[in-house]
Amino acid sequence: MAGVWARRGSGLPLLALSVFGFCLMLQVSAKRPPKTPPCPPSCSCTRDTAFCVDSKAVPRNLPAEVISLLLNSNKFTLIGDNAFTGLDLRGNSLNCDCKVKWLVEWLAHTNTTVAPIYCASPPRFQEHKVQDLPLREFDCITTDFVLYQTLSFPAVSAEPFLYSSDLYVALAQPGASACTILKWDYVERQLRDYDRIPAPSAVHCKPMVVDSQLYVVVAQLFGGSYIYHWDPNTTRFTKLQDIDPQRVRKPNDLEAFRIDGDWYFAVADSSKAGATSLYRWHQNGFYSHQALHAWHRDTDLEFVDGEGKPRLIVSSSSQAPVIYQWSRTQKQFVAQGEVTQVPDAQAVKHFRAGRDSYLCLSRYIGDSKILRWEGSRFSEVQALPSRGSLALQPFLVGGHRYLALGSDFSFTQIYQWDEGRQKFVRFQELAVQAPRAFCYMPAGDAQLLLAPSFKGQTLVYRHVVVDLSA
Numbered sequence: 001m002a003g004v005w006a007r008r009g010s011g012l013p014l015l016a017l018s019v020f021g022f023c024l025m026l027q028v029s030a031k032r033p034p035k036t037p038p039c040p041p042s043c044s045c046t047r048d049t050a051f052c053v054d055s056k057a058v059p060r061n062l063p064a065e066v067i068s069l070l071l072n073s074n075k076f077t078l079i080g081d082n083a084f085t086g087l088d089l090r091g092n093s094l095n096c097d098c099k100v101k102w103l104v105e106w107l108a109h110t111n112t113t114v115a116p117i118y119c120a121s122p123p124r125f126q127e128h129k130v131q132d133l134p135l136r137e138f139d140c141i142t143t144d145f146v147l148y149q150t151l152s153f154p155a156v157s158a159e160p161f162l163y164s165s166d167l168y169v170a171l172a173q174p175g176a177s178a179c180t181i182l183k184w185d186y187v188e189r190q191l192r193d194y195d196r197i198p199a200p201s202a203v204h205c206k207p208m209v210v211d212s213q214l215y216v217v218v219a220q221l222f223g224g225s226y227i228y229h230w231d232p233n234t235t236r237f238t239k240l241q242d243i244d245p246q247r248v249r250k251p252n253d254l255e256a257f258r259i260d261g262d263w264y265f266a267v268a269d270s271s272k273a274g275a276t277s278l279y280r281w282h283q284n285g286f287y288s289h290q291a292l293h294a295w296h297r298d299t300d301l302e303f304v305d306g307e308g309k310p311r312l313i314v315s316s317s318s319q320a321p322v323i324y325q326w327s328r329t330q331k332q333f334v335a336q337g338e339v340t341q342v343p344d345a346q347a348v349k350h351f352r353a354g355r356d357s358y359l360c361l362s363r364y365i366g367d368s369k370i371l372r373w374e375g376s377r378f379s380e381v382q383a384l385p386s387r388g389s390l391a392l393q394p395f396l397v398g399g400h401r402y403l404a405l406g407s408d409f410s411f412t413q414i415y416q417w418d419e420g421r422q423k424f425v426r427f428q429e430l431a432v433q434a435p436r437a438f439c440y441m442p443a444g445d446a447q448l449l450l451a452p453s454f455k456g457q458t459l460v461y462r463h464v465v466v467d468l469s470a
Contacts, residue, residue, distance in 0.1 A: 093120035155452035179205035219251035249274035393438035406435035
């Protein structure tokens with residue numbers, strides 16, 4: 001620059017001109033604005049807009065004058081914090097579900113001026129401004145059952161129990177000729193092998209803790225049924241007594257309970273010549289107390305202790321379920337009536353919701369039924385498709401009520417109770433084949449659902465709470 005000026009006859013000495021030129025160059029360099037970043041390679045930039053296609057990430061270092069960024073057919077899956085700093089969100093129609101809850105929260109607390117953003121869906125929010133949506137409308141907490149542990153054997157019953165402050169589960173495994181006892185490992189958070197009771201044709205293994213002593217009633221289809229006692233000195237199970245094979249010929253279910261301080265268990269007999277029977281604990285063993293229901297091929301038992309009136313409901317494959325009520329005078333169950341809405345039932349369970357009592361009855365042929373007690377009789381409130389069902393179980397996890405309904409011909413269905421409609425709604429499908437029972441088992445902070453399968457592995461699912469807005 002000094003040389004050029006010199007040739008133009010400035011009249012200044014060459015040295016002074018050179019110094020002046022040098023100083024001028026310094027001043028120009030100091031006042032020059034920062035270099036404008038170029039338009040990113042995957043974008044086309046106009047005066048105030050960048051249009052980007054097939055980008056692997058949200059473009060950064062855009063030209064300063066760009067205030068609109070249009071993204072199309074891009075491959076990025078993560079948008080970092082402050083990625084859109086300095087850009088307006090106008091012109092976007094959003095799906096206003098739980099994924100935008102964070103935006104609603106941010107708009108409610110920011111002092112930044114943001115142009116109106118509108119919802120395109122769901123229908124109840126269509127054409128509403130995101131800024132105007134109330135946070136209470138975003139119900140983003142849901143639940144799920146996820147596979148937690150696989151037990152590599154079939155089983156037909158599962159019974160959790162506590163003994164000496166430890167958690168166990170007893171499973172009937174006719175294929176392995178055993179009642180298998182598993183123990184919950186609180187460190188590894190898994191069920192582990194603990195012990196086995198010989199049982200060539202076990203259909204149910206019922207643990208009972210009476211006066212701090214552990215007993216397991218082993219019901220078998222063949223070879224008789226027995227009661228075993230856990231000996232803490234030898235740390236093994238020993239046979240305590242036999243169950244009369246002339247009375248109990250083909251057991252199908254066991255139910256244990258206490259009435260007025262006494263321990264009982266009942267055995268549902270599914271043979272034509274047997275009788276569903278009640279046994280009572282007395283000093284050092286269980287003794288026959290009452291023959292309840294003969295000649296009816298009973299399939300399941302459910303003990304209900306409500307309103308101070310203990311009841312036992314017996315389901316049968318040959319007649320409607322029968323309700324027995326405990327007589328404190330006779331110290332026996334007395335037949336009270338039948339559940340006439342269901343001509344036959346494979347399984348019967350009960351639950352309470354609010355002040356109402358309900359029965360759940362599964363059927364192998366025909367729909368399973370949900371019935372509500374109306375004070376003097378049961379009335380049907382819901383029918384659930386369930387061809388081939390031998391097992392169902394209502395259970396409560398926290399504030400969530402569910403019903404597991406199995407089938408021999410399709411996967412297991414999990415229903416969730418809708419408090420407003422007072423009905424179960426379909427919630428989730430579990431890949432459990434031919435389940436014979438469902439068992440809810442809280443294990444520390446893990447809420448587990450065991451699903452013993454007759455044809456495949458026994459699966460353990462964990463109940464988890466999911467925040468869809470996260």
